[in-house]
Amino acid sequence: MTHPVIEQLTALARESGGTGEAAVLYARGDVLVVRVGGVVAKAHRAETTDLPARAAVAAGHPGLLLPPIRVPDPVDGRTVSVWPAGEPVDPADPFGAPWEEAGRLLARLHALPVPAGLPPQGAPLRVREVLTRPLPDSPAARTILRAYATLPDVLEAPGTARLVHGDFHLGQLVRCGGGWRLIDIDDLGHGDPVWDLARPAALFAAGVLPDEVWSRFLHAYLSAGGTDLGPDPWARLDIPAQALAIQTAARCVSKAVDEGRTLNEYETTLIDACDRISSSRNA
Template sequence: MDDLIAAMASLTGSAAAPEVLGGDRGDVVVVRVGDVVAKALPADTDVVALRQRLETAGAHPELFVPPLGLHFVDDRPVTVWPYGTPVSQDDPDGAPWEESAALLAKLHALPVQGPVAGAPERIVRAIRALPPDLPHADVVLRAYEVLPSLDLNGRALIHGDWHLGQLVHTGSWRLIDVDDLGVGDPVWDLARPAALFAAGILPGDLWARFLGAYRETGGVALTTSEWDVLNIPAQAYVVQMAARALVSGLQAVEPLIEACRRIVTTHGTDHRG
């Protein structure tokens, strides 16, 4: 790992000491070196799709932090970016809910092109990584089993893994992390905050601010009553977040487990056979 970090740091052109960001993220390593960030992706990353995603980000600097380059270290693709100030975790009320909603609405209005977005596949990966013998894992796995099939219904360009951690300030708020950027149903970009709201974690006034700003900016995801289209993707993200919380040992997992129990009760039968 030290050799990888040193090689990533050398790509940034900075002499500052490297700092690993984000803790343990499995096959992904993010290193900050001064005002630059390098991100190493798994060796099996689809590089053709990654290049398309980087081109999209570079073409829309009003929405994305523009990439500085793509390199390879031991067959692993490494993307390089300007560093931006992340959203503070200490003041949820002061988080840029309206700004982020407007960015997503503008993203969803761009021409539909590029690879398939990665949203539902992230839920699948979280379930596969969940040891079945962990406490409450049976509840999470059962909630996943009773969900209807998840699909992207590609009709817009979407981020594919949006949450407030995918936003940084570099003069203005911009999106980061294009690893799942692509064609899909824009409702998936709203589904994680919807899941947090449904689980009782995100206060209703913050959810209303986010949703209102998305609609006011012309967002195309919600053509009917929001829960008609958000319900299943939001439930899927509840399952994903619960699985990840169990694996990482987060203390605040109980609201997500309770939400998974409600999903099982709501659907009743096994949709996955």
Template sequence: MTPAPLLAALADRVRAFAHTPAGQDPPPAVPHCDCPSATLVQHPDTTVVRHAAAVAKAHAPDSDPDGLAHRVAVATGLPGVLLPPLAPAPATLHGRLVTYWPHGRPVDPGDPDAAPWEAAATLLARLHRSPLPPGPPPMRGPAKTARAVAALRALPRPAADTAAVLRAWDTLPAWARGEAPMPREGAALCHGDFHLGQLVRHPVPRGPWLLIDVDDLGAGVPAWDLARPAAWYACGLLPSGEWDRFLAAYRAARGPAVPPDGDPWPVLEVPARALTVQTAARALTKAAEADRRPDEGERRVIDACARMAALPLASSRG
């Protein structure tokens, strides 16, 4: 749970941002009001609080101040692609880095037929085609995957199927495990943790779709941002029609992560395998912590790891 002093401070500051005209510095506090407020996310490493049209996010305790400041600056400089922040740099509250953002309308998880795959692909293509800023931090996708595997290894009792997931992990090159720098060739500005939950409409309710969550933004392999939908498609969790729409829209927007035509899988294979391992590791960890069996969707990615472990990467096959 989020410490009570931090939660109260977040509520006070986001209220100030919500009632301050754009371009002005918010006062230290504003009177209480009847505007809608809510704690949207409350995890050990992330807390998100909303008040009216503003959102405050407390980032992970180990967040790098310089890296986060750089990422927020990138969001400021890419309007129409990334949701722009309400403040130009992170603040500090009770020892945690905090950023402030406009409230956006998220994708409705209960209406999969309305999933904005084309809009998402177009935004990613525009992000990948954006000039890399000077001295960008690395995209943190591989590091996030490594943390998921480390959490699986750290379970007090090894979960069933852990060995298969770790064998699939071992098939990946060092850069995809966060153990070596990412390839420089073709490096682009990447989101680092793309899924449909990283999209909002702004202004609410029918503004354009924009990407949110800059925590993992940075220079890296752009195919990583296509890897989660690719992995879902390969595991049977994403219908082929939706995958085709996503890929076609990305190519139509001249996204550089994959060739403009032909088979994209030689480029996507390593990132898609890595995201499959990450998803399976998290699934096993959550199931073990809740003392339950993996559900059907989780079972599919775990079984995919078993298949990957038995089949080496295409680049390493004779």
């Protein structure tokens, strides 16, 4: 695979100490990630903003967030960054993933002061962006859009603002330097910390994540000093979890069409969850 941006990212990685062959780790939309040995270079979404401020937070907390090697000037107008490579969670074993460590990392993140000038966290905006793009017309897409139409106009009401990752899922964990670190700071900002718990909550509610795994994650988060969710955590989690379930389902439908295949079992389960969301609201 050759592309001018791949070549430029490869050069950036090599300038930062990367050796060996270049490998494309991720290429979807306008996001591109290239690894060269122990160094990863990333071209971010075209609409990415405030990356230096977000990278400064990561650099200041290297035991929590993976610190950047550098954030160079834009390349051909693209925001780029360079990072040490880490060992990701095994996608073939999500139930054996470090869920407790993830909960503890998020609790530590949410306890940090919010630096001045940091923008709002990106999760609610990303939900809107994904669901306002055209979806391929299909029964699954219509189910997703019906569920989306039931969400409130304001996904995140003003209130407690903590430091929030903004796009947490298992793919945002890597092992580096002897421990697990959070990566991908594109949506790091201030907001309601329940959004960082909402994707695991959505997978649990959809029937994808077993009760035992969800309980381990939530217990580890709360035991490590995470934000108090009150006597009924779902009073806080419900809307963000539903929003991210709908967003994830929409991405699954688009990906399946791009790959020319039918929906798999995991994706069908999320579509079924969307159907339950709209049915419960319209009952």
